[in-house]
Amino acid sequence: MPDEHDESPGVLLKGEDNAARRISVERVKRGWSTTALSDRLNEAGFDMNPSAVWRIENGKRRINLDEAIGFAEVFGVSLSNLVGPPTLAAAGRAMELIDAVVASHLAAQRAQRTYRQATDALSDYLAEHPDISEEADVMVSNAIADNVMKINQEEYGLPSA
Structure with missing residues:
Protein backbone atom coordinates (compact mmCIF):
# COMPACT_ATOMS: atom_id res chain seq x y z
CA MET A 1 0.00 0.00 0.00
CA PRO A 2 1.39 3.44 -0.88
CA ASP A 3 2.53 5.98 1.66
CA GLU A 4 -0.37 7.72 3.40
CA HIS A 5 0.40 10.98 1.56
CA ASP A 6 0.91 9.46 -1.92
CA GLU A 7 -1.63 10.97 -4.30
CA SER A 8 -0.56 9.46 -7.62
CA PRO A 9 -2.59 10.13 -10.79
CA GLY A 10 -3.99 6.60 -10.68
CA VAL A 11 -5.53 7.11 -7.24
CA LEU A 12 -9.04 7.02 -8.72
CA LEU A 13 -8.48 3.35 -9.51
CA LYS A 14 -7.19 2.39 -6.06
CA GLY A 15 -10.47 1.97 -4.19
CA GLU A 16 -9.13 -0.46 -1.61
CA ASP A 17 -6.11 1.72 -0.79
CA ASN A 18 -8.37 4.77 -0.71
CA ALA A 19 -10.76 3.03 1.68
CA ALA A 20 -7.93 2.04 4.02
CA ARG A 21 -6.63 5.63 4.13
CA ARG A 22 -10.12 7.01 4.50
CA ILE A 23 -10.96 4.67 7.39
CA SER A 24 -7.92 5.91 9.24
CA VAL A 25 -8.73 9.56 8.52
CA GLU A 26 -12.37 9.20 9.58
CA ARG A 27 -11.45 7.30 12.76
CA VAL A 28 -8.82 9.84 13.80
CA LYS A 29 -11.07 12.79 12.90
CA ARG A 30 -13.68 11.42 15.32
CA GLY A 31 -11.08 10.76 18.02
CA TRP A 32 -11.87 7.04 18.03
CA SER A 33 -9.40 4.31 18.82
CA THR A 34 -9.37 1.15 16.72
CA THR A 35 -11.27 -0.46 19.60
CA ALA A 36 -13.96 2.25 19.56
CA LEU A 37 -14.37 1.85 15.80
CA SER A 38 -14.48 -1.92 16.17
CA ASP A 39 -17.19 -1.58 18.84
CA ARG A 40 -19.28 0.64 16.58
CA LEU A 41 -18.92 -1.79 13.67
CA ASN A 42 -19.96 -4.70 15.90
CA GLU A 43 -22.97 -2.74 17.21
CA ALA A 44 -23.99 -2.10 13.59
CA GLY A 45 -23.81 -5.82 12.85
CA PHE A 46 -20.43 -5.92 11.14
CA ASP A 47 -18.08 -8.30 12.97
CA MET A 48 -14.67 -6.65 13.30
CA ASN A 49 -11.98 -6.69 15.99
CA PRO A 50 -9.57 -3.80 16.72
CA SER A 51 -6.63 -5.70 15.27
CA ALA A 52 -8.46 -6.12 11.95
CA VAL A 53 -9.18 -2.37 11.84
CA TRP A 54 -5.48 -1.62 12.40
CA ARG A 55 -4.39 -4.17 9.77
CA ILE A 56 -6.82 -2.73 7.19
CA GLU A 57 -5.67 0.84 7.87
CA ASN A 58 -2.04 -0.17 7.53
CA GLY A 59 -2.38 -2.27 4.38
CA LYS A 60 -1.69 -5.55 6.16
CA ARG A 61 -5.17 -6.92 5.42
CA ARG A 62 -7.56 -6.51 2.53
CA ILE A 63 -11.04 -5.13 3.12
CA ASN A 64 -14.00 -7.04 1.71
CA LEU A 65 -17.17 -5.48 0.35
CA ASP A 66 -19.31 -6.24 3.40
CA GLU A 67 -16.71 -4.63 5.64
CA ALA A 68 -16.49 -1.57 3.39
CA ILE A 69 -20.27 -1.24 3.60
CA GLY A 70 -19.99 -1.45 7.39
CA PHE A 71 -17.34 1.26 7.59
CA ALA A 72 -19.37 3.51 5.27
CA GLU A 73 -22.46 2.99 7.42
CA VAL A 74 -20.65 3.67 10.70
CA PHE A 75 -19.03 6.82 9.28
CA GLY A 76 -22.28 7.95 7.64
CA VAL A 77 -20.80 8.24 4.14
CA SER A 78 -21.67 6.59 0.84
CA LEU A 79 -19.64 3.61 -0.29
CA SER A 80 -18.39 5.56 -3.33
CA ASN A 81 -17.29 8.31 -0.97
CA LEU A 82 -15.42 5.81 1.23
CA VAL A 83 -13.47 4.35 -1.71
CA GLY A 84 -12.93 7.66 -3.52
CA PRO A 85 -9.67 9.58 -3.54
CA PRO A 86 -9.07 10.69 0.06
CA THR A 87 -8.49 14.35 -0.78
CA LEU A 88 -11.83 14.52 -2.62
CA ALA A 89 -13.65 12.25 -0.22
CA ALA A 90 -12.68 14.41 2.74
CA ALA A 91 -14.65 17.17 1.03
CA GLY A 92 -17.88 15.15 1.13
CA ARG A 93 -19.78 17.71 -0.94
CA ALA A 94 -17.28 17.23 -3.78
CA MET A 95 -17.98 13.50 -3.85
Missing part, protein backbone atom coordinates in the same frame (compact mmCIF):
# COMPACT_ATOMS: atom_id res chain seq x y z
CA GLU A 96 -21.75 14.12 -3.77
CA LEU A 97 -21.43 16.46 -6.73
CA ILE A 98 -19.13 14.06 -8.58
CA ASP A 99 -21.65 11.25 -8.00
CA ALA A 100 -24.43 13.52 -9.32
CA VAL A 101 -22.43 14.37 -12.46
CA VAL A 102 -21.65 10.71 -13.12
CA ALA A 103 -25.28 9.65 -12.55
CA SER A 104 -26.53 12.46 -14.80
CA HIS A 105 -24.09 11.46 -17.52
CA LEU A 106 -25.30 7.86 -17.33
CA ALA A 107 -28.93 9.01 -17.52
CA ALA A 108 -28.09 11.21 -20.53
CA GLN A 109 -26.36 8.31 -22.29
CA ARG A 110 -29.36 6.06 -21.69
CA ALA A 111 -31.73 8.78 -22.89
CA GLN A 112 -29.61 9.28 -26.01
CA ARG A 113 -29.75 5.54 -26.77
CA THR A 114 -33.54 5.54 -26.27
CA TYR A 115 -33.82 8.57 -28.57
CA ARG A 116 -31.76 6.84 -31.29
CA GLN A 117 -33.88 3.71 -31.01
CA ALA A 118 -37.09 5.73 -31.29
CA THR A 119 -35.88 7.75 -34.28
CA ASP A 120 -34.61 4.59 -36.00
CA ALA A 121 -37.98 2.89 -35.46
CA LEU A 122 -39.82 5.93 -36.82
CA SER A 123 -37.48 6.13 -39.84
CA ASP A 124 -38.03 2.44 -40.59
CA TYR A 125 -41.78 2.87 -40.33
CA LEU A 126 -41.81 5.97 -42.51
CA ALA A 127 -39.68 4.20 -45.13
CA GLU A 128 -42.57 1.73 -45.44
CA HIS A 129 -45.15 4.54 -45.44
CA PRO A 130 -43.68 7.38 -47.51
CA ASP A 131 -47.10 8.95 -47.99
CA ILE A 132 -47.09 10.20 -44.34
CA SER A 133 -43.37 10.89 -44.07
CA GLU A 134 -43.48 14.66 -44.62
CA GLU A 135 -46.36 15.19 -42.19
CA ALA A 136 -44.69 13.00 -39.54
CA ASP A 137 -41.39 14.89 -39.91
CA VAL A 138 -43.17 18.23 -39.40
CA MET A 139 -45.00 16.87 -36.36
CA VAL A 140 -41.78 15.60 -34.76
CA SER A 141 -39.93 18.86 -35.51
CA ASN A 142 -42.72 20.96 -34.02
CA ALA A 143 -42.99 18.80 -30.89
CA ILE A 144 -39.23 18.93 -30.32
CA ALA A 145 -39.20 22.71 -30.86
CA ASP A 146 -42.04 23.09 -28.33
CA ASN A 147 -40.12 21.01 -25.78
CA VAL A 148 -36.95 23.05 -26.31
CA MET A 149 -38.93 26.26 -25.77
CA LYS A 150 -40.45 24.89 -22.54
CA ILE A 151 -37.05 23.83 -21.23
CA ASN A 152 -35.52 27.20 -22.12
CA GLN A 153 -38.39 29.01 -20.38
CA GLU A 154 -37.92 26.88 -17.26
CA GLU A 155 -34.19 27.54 -17.24
CA TYR A 156 -34.01 31.15 -18.41
CA GLY A 157 -37.51 32.51 -17.86
CA LEU A 158 -39.88 33.97 -20.42
CA PRO A 159 -38.28 35.84 -23.30
CA SER A 160 -38.56 39.60 -23.11
CA ALA A 161 -40.73 41.27 -25.73
